[in-house]
Amino acid sequence: MKNNIMLVVNPISGDVDKSELIDATTIFAGNENLNLVIYNTSGASDIENIKVLYETYNPERIIVAGGDGTIKIVAEAMENHDVIIGIIPAGSANGLAVDLNLPSTIEENLEIAFHNDYMEIDMISINGKKSIHLSDLGVNAEMIKNYENSSIRGKWGYAIQTVTTLIDLDDPFTATITGDFETIKCTARMIVIANSQKYGTGVSINPNGVMDDGKFELVILKNLDLVVLGKIISGNMPLDSEDVEIISTDKAMVRTNVPVSFQIDGEYCGTETNLNIEILPKQMKVAIPNLISGII
Structure with missing residues (x-):
């Protein structure tokens, strides 16, 4: 049989x-x-x-x-x-x-x-919903909303909506972030909840992300002007600057002063003002290329 x-x-x-x-x-x-x-x-x-x-x-x-x-x-x-x-x-x-x-x-x-062979990767729980890759509040989620409402698909569609979204950019939001670290209150354009390193477009947003370390990263983009955006897209994430802050943790709460567009793994989920986030260790076995077995 x-x-x-x-x-x-x-x-x-x-x-x-x-x-x-x-x-x-x-x-x-x-x-x-x-x-x-x-x-x-x-x-x-x-x-x-x-x-x-x-x-x-x-x-x-x-x-x-x-x-x-x-x-x-x-x-x-x-x-x-x-x-x-x-x-x-x-x-x-x-x-x-x-x-x-x-x-x-x-x-x-x-x-x-x-x-x-496989690796056991973590997942993230965000308000009870699971994320396997990258979720975020702000500009990128707004872009995904625009993409889902457009007729052009693929990377070309993403490129068009990125430009459109940046042209129509809303005011930044204020976020209060708490956890087992000093409370952060800041103005931001985007907050990424990252279990890994790159978006599907190849853009690296969390260069030090590891998918099986029992941690996730909060990548806070306080500024997203064309200079910062250009650095991110070209693979030169400005880690040592006032524009970006990265927190590695296993649990956090994010509160915003206004409803902000939110997406999970490329799916637009409406707007949110409160996110309760925690890591879910080793949730999924995924087949991987032999060359990266034991490295990621």
């Missing part, structure tokens, strides 16, 4: 057709003498449906073809199960895949997803 592998596909992520990816995964599984169980997300009851399929087929691994949001759906469905998740990057911006240094071709990613 063949063992099972499960493929979870987000058919609309990245605004690209997934048929080639599904065909390649089906062939790969066949060559490995594995039975492939395919589930297409719909946005309705996906977590419960994935749980049922897991209980029915008990797959050796679950392969995710989508972006960070799809990965998070699978991770939440599997929070009480010991299963390795493989990633085939197929979203508009594949932040976790970028941080894991996953390759660009389907074939290379299939080899990693089916066979490679």
Whole structure:
């Protein structure tokens, strides 16, 4: 009797057709003498449906073809199960895949997803919602809201909305941040809650982030003028300046003086004035390239 592998596909992520990816995964599984169980997300009851399929087929691994949001759906469905998740990057911006240094071709990613070792990465709880990668308050969340309301997808769409958002920039907000550190009260353009280093665009926002260290970082961007933005985009994060402050911790509370746009893993979540944040250590097993095993 063949063992099972499960493929979870987000058919609309990245605004690209997934048929080639599904065909390649089906062939790969066949060559490995594995039975492939395919589930297409719909946005309705996906977590419960994935749980049922897991209980029915008990797959050796679950392969995710989508972006960070799809990965998070699978991770939440599997929070009480010991299963390795493989990633085939197929979203508009594949932040976790970028941080894991996953390759660009389907074939290379299939080899990693089916066979490679794994690392146990942390997740972050923000007001009871889970984040696997990068969440934030402020400018970037506003940009994601604009992106979701636009018709242009992919990195080009992100670039257009970045410019549009900066042109229409609101006044900065005031934040009070408390935790096991000295209370911080500051004016900010953006506060990032980071479990890793890079956005899916490749921009490094938290250069020293580690995904399995039991900590997250609060990256406070107090200024985001064109000079600072240019440094961030070019990979020269201004760490030793009055424009940026980074706090590494396992728990924090953020309060803002006005409602501020908020996003989790690339999904706009409306506005918030209060965030209760804590680390959830070693929540998910993710297949990784051999070269980074034991390093991240």
